[in-house]
Amino acid sequence: MLWGSLLADGETVARYWSHVLRRGADACWWWTGGLSDTAHGTFRALSLPGKTRRGTVPAHLFGYRLAHGPDSIPAGMVVRHRCDEPPCQNPAHWLLGTRGDNNRDAASRRRLVGHALADVRGAIGRARAVQAAIAAADPDRLDEAIAAALAAGNPTGAHQDSLF
Numbered sequence: 565m566l567w568g569s570l571l572a573d574g575e576t577v578a579r580y581w582s583h584v585l586r587r588g589a590d591a592c593w594w595w596t597g598g599l600s601d602t603a604h605g606t607f608r609a610l611s612l613p614g615k616t617r618r619g620t621v622p623a624h625l626f627g628y629r630l631a632h633g634p635d636s637i638p639a640g641m642v643v644r645h646r647c648d649e650p651p652c653q654n655p656a657h658w659l660l661g662t663r664g665d666n667n668r669d670a671a672s673r674r675r676l677v678g679h680a681l682a683d684v685r686g687a688i689g690r691a692r693a694v695q696a697a698i699a700a701a702d703p704d705r706l707d708e709a710i711a712a713a714l715a716a717g718n719p720t721g722a723h724q725d726s727l728f
């Protein structure tokens with residue numbers, strides 16, 4: 565994929581940000597656009613040279629490169645979410661790692677009561693619940709609406725810990 569062209573295209577960058585709910589420095593920045601089966605954000609980017617239709621771009625891979633440069637993800641590396649929320653677009657919640665790191669951490673954290681990875685709705689159900697809560701929320705009570713949508717997936721009511 566021609567990341568340099570995508571990142572230099574103002575319309576594509578604007579479309580990316582139009583789907584990001586930017587919040588405080590420590591909060592998750594929820595993706596409000598399309599979602600993949602794995603609950604990662606996706607969006608349509610500009611037509612690349614030689615292509616007749618727009619391509620679908622994973623939002624976190626676009627956003628990581630937007631923050632760190634087009635060549636910032638070495639071959640074999642993946643962008644991981646410290647917060648374990650795949651739709652999250654807060655650059656402070658991303659770090660590079662290997663797929664092995666990712667799988668190992670997920671396996672250990674999935675068993676933690678109250679953790680994002682233990683959500684009974686699965687990652688995609690959790691992401692859709694947050695999007696629905698954002699869409700329906702009183703703008704002055706957004707944090708409460710998101711917190712309630714997250715808590716609903718962990719019926720035990722335990723709070724979520726971040727590993728990092």
Ligand SMILES: [Zn+2]
Pocket residue numbers: 591592593645647648649652653654657
């Ligand atoms: Zn996050």
